Amino acid sequence: MQKRSDEVRVLGERIAQLLHLPACIDVVNELWNMDPEILDYAGRVDYLAALEKQSGWFNVWMQKAIVIVAGTEPSRTDSMYSGVDDSEREEVATALRMSGSTAQGRIDVARTLTQYLPGATAALAIGDISPAHANVIARESAQLIRQGVAPEVLKLIEDEAIAHAEFHTPAQVANKVRSCIAMFAPEQFEAAAVEEKSTRKVSYYPSANGMATIVAFLPAPDAQTIMLAIDRLANKTNGIAKEKLRAYQAKAGHRMRANASAEPESNLKNDADDRFNLTDFSADLMDPMDAHRADAITAIAAMFLETSEDQVMSHGRPVTVNLTIDLPTLLGLAENPGQLSGYGAIPAAVARELAADGKWRKFITDPTTGNLLDFGRESYLPPQVLRDFLLARDRTCRFPGCRRSGVKGEIDHAIPWEEGGETSPKNLGLLCKRHHQLKTHGGWKLESFEDGSCEWTSPLGKKRFVPARPMDEVA
Secondary structure, three states: OHHHHHHHHHHHHHHHHHOOOOOOHHHHHHHHOOOHHHOOHHHHHHHHHHHHHHHHHHHHHHHHHHHHHHOOOOOOOOOOOOOOOHHHHHHHHHHHOOOHHHHHHHHHHHHHHHHHOHHHHHHHHOOOOOHHHHHHHHHHHHHHHHOOOOHHHHHHHHHHHHHHHOOOOHHHHHHHHHHHHHHHOHHHHHHHHHHHHOOOEEEEEEOOOOOEEEEEEOOHHHHHHHHHHHHHHHHHHHHHHHHHHHHHHHHHHHHHHHHOOOOHHHHHHHHHHHHHHHHHHHHHHOOOHHHHHHHHHHHHHHHHHHHOOOOOEEOOEEOOOOEEOOHHHHOOOOOOOEEEOOOEEEOHHHHHHHHOOOOOOOOOEOOOOOOEOOOOOOOOOOOHHHHHHHHHHHOEOOOOOOOOEHHHOEEEEOOOHHHOOOOOOOOEEEEOHHHHHHHHHOOOEEEEOOOOOEEEEOOOOOEEEEOOOOOOOOO
16 A cells, blocks of 8 residues: 555656656657556646646647648739638648638648747747647737737737746736737737728627527727617516516415415416416526527517518528428427528427428438439529529538538539539539639639539649538538
């Protein structure tokens, strides 16, 4: 027993020593050969911290590899259809199985760290800061670097950030960098505020359990205006809820007094009614203001759509919410999830509620694969029924990893029309504007198959297969 205790103590002391050594392959090998399960709890915490510290030198290695692929400077071509890093971004994205926007972010951070922030790169390599700290320092400094800030000012901000990272989270370090920029580079800070305003946007991100996130990136005064409007409507909703609660409490109090002289069977029925009413009201009575704000922003958008007289058309259809549901579930004979276009699976009950007022189109699927089944070369422009078919089959852009909604995309001929390509389900598919241009002008090749699957070939000859999407699968 004593021998075991001494072994645990010695191992714990060694891990504590490793925590103060620079990250390197030798330390990684030593940690790999340790058994953390024999450590006491304090030793296990130190072991976790030591592992995290080692991730830094590997991350620097990864940053350099990304720059080797993408180049030290953003690429531009002479083509009017190509943007910054179009091909390099997609090579990184398909190799690492991530979206193009995520890959571009990785490229930008790698270039900034390896070329402009040697102090942060060195601190990351020896484990003094984490990859998350290095990423925020690079992101917050990037705009300042583009504006041509003096090297000594950048070095001052970098040093402040590295020192701050020792005892603070990445988010706190990001705030520190912003404060330093405002203090040490006021002209760039003001210019950045003007430039950043042009990037304002609203983004949509699917989440789990039938939920989604909408993020608005806005100038601070505009964001406050929106929050004031949401709060005002939410307070109104909350006031209605409170009136319901008072009415319910009064009704329940009256029922309790009446029950004092009632028969037992009557008491039982009234208790059941109380429970039913409590359940009925609990959803909107017990929610905090956050929930009322969420309801308010939905109500504002719905109000606009209901009163707008404009018909904004996309692929020949007005603005719609597209839902796919099988017939047994629609009739209440099954409980299979529905598929909300641009989102994914939603519960059967929610799908039936959405379907109640819907306009219906019938699609037939392969009973084995679930792929959508079914025009030839009669016209270049696909008829409306074929457009509807492609929207239902592809749902999103067909490029590997891209999830941009097909409703906002373009219909592409895999084999161009002028080269004999047919206007048919096999040869047509949905691509977002950027990936459509990448195929047409950026050197990427596309082969499309009968079931809706396709294979892309990059300018380097790398092949990426995109399988067909069954109708009951999240796009």
